[in-house]
Amino acid sequence: MNVPRYWRSERTRYGLVGEICRSCGKPIFPPRDVCPHCTDEGQDVHPFGGKGQVYSFSTVYDAPAGYTEYQPYTVALIKLDEGPLVTAQLTDVDNEAVHIGMPVEMVTRKIKEEGENGLIIYGYKFRPVLESKSSRPDRF
Numbered sequence: 001m002n003v004p005r006y007w008r009s010e011r012t013r014y015g016l017v018g019e020i021c022r023s024c025g026k027p028i029f030p031p032r033d034v035c036p037h038c039t040d041e042g043q044d045v046h047p048f049g050g051k052g053q054v055y056s057f058s059t060v061y062d063a064p065a066g067y068t069e070y071q072p073y074t075v076a077l078i079k080l081d082e083g084p085l086v087t088a089q090l091t092d093v094d095n096e097a098v099h100i101g102m103p104v105e106m107v108t109r110k111i112k113e114e115g116e117n118g119l120i121i122y123g124y125k126f127r128p129v130l131e132s133k134s135s136r137p138d139r140f
């Protein structure tokens with residue numbers, strides 16, 4: 001087994017770890033062998049902050065096997081504060097309330113269960129950034 005690659009994919013699954021290209025300085029996510037911006041091979045591991053905004057989204061009503069317990073759910077393309085776009089499921093959110101530009105943050109959640117005996121797969125999802133109560137209008 002290629003140990004560094006294994007380590008890298010595990011890190012990617014549990015946290016938002018990307019890379020910064022040593023040649024062009026651009027952030028890369030997910031990590032890959034060749035920079036998508038300049039095609040150079042040198043990258044440094046870089047943990048991203050896990051915050052961003054909804055860039056586009058679509059709600060899934062007819063989920064594939066293994067994901068049905070969450071349907072309907074919303075999958076969003078999220079533009080990270082660092083720049084890269086990430087596709088992830090949204091969680092802790094009313095599907096009706098999702099909108100473009102909504103601030104979101106990464107959380108580690110159960111992604112799916114495989115089979116009857118449930119091999120549980122964890123990974124990252126995004127949830128809305130909780131706004132402070134003072135920004136919510138009181139109805140008095």
Ligand SMILES: [Zn+2]
Binds near residue numbers: 021022026035036
């Ligand atoms: Zn580059």
